[in-house]
Amino acid sequence: ISHLATQSPGNFLFSPVATIASTDMRLLLRDDVFVDFFNTFLNLPVFGQTPTFSSSTGQWNLWPELPSHLHLSPPALLAWLEKHRLPHFCKSSLCLHLVLCQKLLGFIRSGEAADLLNWQSADQWLLEKCISGSQGMRHFRAFIQGTAGEELTDFWLTTERLLGLDESDKSQRELYLSLIHRLKATHLREGSSVITLCTTIVGSLPKARHIQSMSNRRDILSRMQEQALFMLQSYWLPKFFIHCKMGIEGEESCQPLLQEYQERLLQANWQKPSGFSETLPTIHIQRSQGVTGPYCSQKAKAKIWALVKKGRDTQEMKMSSFQVKPERQPGPAGNTRESHLDKDALGSVPQQSDHPANTSFGGKGGVSSPRSLRPSAEQVIRLEDLCKEKIFSNLPSSAPIVQLPSLKKPVKTLGFLPWALSAETCAGRPFRDFLKRQDRPMETHLLDLWHDLEEFLPVVLDSSRENSFFLRHLIADKICKNYLEEDSIEKLPLETRTLTSLWNHLIAGEFSPWIFRAQKEICKLLCCFYEEFLADDDRTFLQFMSPRSDVAMPEMQGHTADRGECFLLSQRINQTLKLSQSLHGTSNLEGVSSEYWQLLAARDLQKGGSIQAEVEPLLCST
Known part of the structure; x- marks a missing residue:
């Protein structure tokens, strides 16, 4: 295998600038891998309507359900998806992983790969099953975590996003330059894994930093991206295949899968899978079961959140203040020094138990890691006290007037807003687009700050990654x-004290618990606008699905669902968010464990795929 890594990529690669194959939903839904990633995207809790599609039956399941008296039109649903979901998916990290997954699958299915790596059709079938879908890509990324393969993957994904931008477009130029600076600070630094391994391009790279021509820069990055992809295809995929075979052999729940693999090995002319259905079952929408109330996604979300919150409120919320693990930093003369937080940085700020960095409704913190954090103190605070805390008493006199949600009554949306914003990070930023359309520059600026702080947390709390x-x-x-x-x-x-404390720590590149405080203040300011976003999403959905009917709008009493339905929905959304965050990089990838093999055994891309497989083990354990 090792000698393949030094060869030219040759004919194994596809176009370096890739997008999804089409914007026609009927055509896209014939691709099982696309359906899996798209289902994961649709179930992120930032959205109002969260439908799921089953390739095997052609059935769409809506949540919240529409009133049962309405005529459900599949063409109208597909038109709504094409206009109001697909564009955001194309800007998401899930779409980038879909493109990478398709390129890896293209290599796996190729005759060249079979010849060079001595793969039989059964080997190709097994590897394709292991890596397909969002869950398969998470497994692959967990396998290469901490290796040069992880750096090559991150470089490929960042470059793919960058090459898809038009730097001459003013609306895209800021993001383009941000990605360029990110590459220079990480993967394009001398001595990085990307520079070391992409040997055919490295000679021209230093000059490229000073070339003004955008076309030359793009050409160099494109060729480096091709080399990085070839390394992943020819070296890391075979290693992942060996890892998967060993894992399947040792997992009892995977024995049916292993048996099918062994049967395929005995049949030399087994037809290779294409992953693309020639025909699609008739698309239909599951009828609502006696739903008569008005349609309102906000109230439906609040009910699910109340179910999760009820289980958490029976216990006291433990608050931990953390200290960053000392990090060895490069000094000016090659020496190293340890970086410590100011001794007064922790403990002096009221922290929140449900800070936005948590990966899911009931999950553990996504950015905190045993490798990088250790508890130094514990404080017990009830969630109700956090909701009543007033943080707007010391606003700067020059602060613009912003409509604030009333704090006299509990705001249900505020409880799940941090998780909705965490999901928005992985979902192509639909809430931000809404604020831009509403001409809300200050709120857009606050949302950008929230997301930049969210991006900073996993980087500062985990110093193990390269650069x-x-x-x-x-x-x-x-x-x-x-x-x-x-x-x-x-x-x-925001409070002057919060902003000043952020500056004092961030200017030195340090972690600060004031990050959580700032995010909490931002959530309170954005809460009412997020409710408007959900209401607008509901109105748009109803206009597509029932253009000639008078349907009660979201201001009225909303959807009803039994406890069992709410539990299943909460688990599905919970696991979807956790999966998306691990791919996006806002939570740590967990090490490969027996759970991965259990999920592989349960996963069927045509029957719910990754999100269904994530929920089934939870149901079996209850």
Whole structure:
């Protein structure tokens, strides 16, 4: 295998700038791998309507359900998906992983791969089953975690996003330059894994940094991306295949899968899978079961959140203040020094138990890791006290007037808003687009700050990754420059103490619990606008699904669902968010365990795919 890594990519690669094959939903739904990634995307809790599609039956399941008296039109649903979901999917990290997954599958299915790696059709079938879908890509990324393969994958994904942008478009130029700076701070630094392994391009790279021509820069990055992909295909995929075979052999629940693999080995002319259905079952929508009330996704979400919250409120919420693990930092003369937090940085700020970095409704923190954090103190606080805490008493006098949600009554949406915003990070930023359309520059600016802080957390809390020191300083400098400098800080309607504390720590690239406080303040400011976003999403959905009917709008009493339905929905959304965050990078990938093999045994891309497989083990354990 090792000698393949030094060969030219040759004919194994596809176009370096890839997009999804079509914008025609009927055509896309014939691809089982696309359906799996798209289902994962649709179930992220940032959205109002969260439908799921089953390839085997052609059935769409809506949640919340529409009133039962309405005529459900599949063409109208597909038109709504094409206009109001697919564009956001194309901007999401899930779509980037879909493109990478398709390229890896293309290599697995190729005759060249079979010849060079001595793969039989049964081997190709098994590897395709292991890596297909969002769950398969998470397994692959968990396998290469901490290796050069992880750096090659991150470089490929970042470059894929960058090459898909038009730097001459003012609306895209800021993101384009941000990605360029990110690459220079990480993968394009001298001595990085990407520079070391992409040997055919490295000679021309230093000159490329000073070339003004965008076409030359694109050409160099494109060729480096091809080389990185070839390394993943020819070296890391075969290693992953061996890993999967060994794991399946040792897992009891995978014995039927192993038996089918062995049977395929005995049949030399077994037809190779294509992953694309020539025909699609007649698309239909599952009828509502006696739903008569008005349609309202916000109230439906609140009911699910109340079910999850009820289980958590029976116990006291334990609060931990954390200390960043000392990190070895490069000094000016090659020496190293340890970085410590200020001794007063922790414990002096009221923290929140449900900070936005948590991966899921009932899950553990996504960015905190035993490798990078250790508890130094514990404080018990009830969730009700957190909801009543007032944080707007010391707004700067120059702060613009922003409509705030009333704190006199509990705001149900505020409880799940941090998780909705975490999901928005993985979903192509639909809430941000809504704020832009509503001409809300201050709220858009606050949302950008929330997301930049969210991006900073996993980098600063996990120093084990290559070039994490340079990346966290890059992100911290960006936050300070865009939000916390003197001319900007006076315009933000957050507590002066919060902003000042953020500046004091981020200017040094340090972790601070004030990040959680700032995110909490932002959530309170954005809560009412997120409710407007959900209401707008509901109105748009109803206009497509029932253009000639008078359907009660979201302001009225909403959807009803029994406890069992709410539990299943909460688990599905919970696991979908966790899966998406691990691929996006806002939560740590867990190490490969027996759970991966159990999920593989349960996964069928035509019957719910990754999100169904994630929920089934939970149901079996209850």
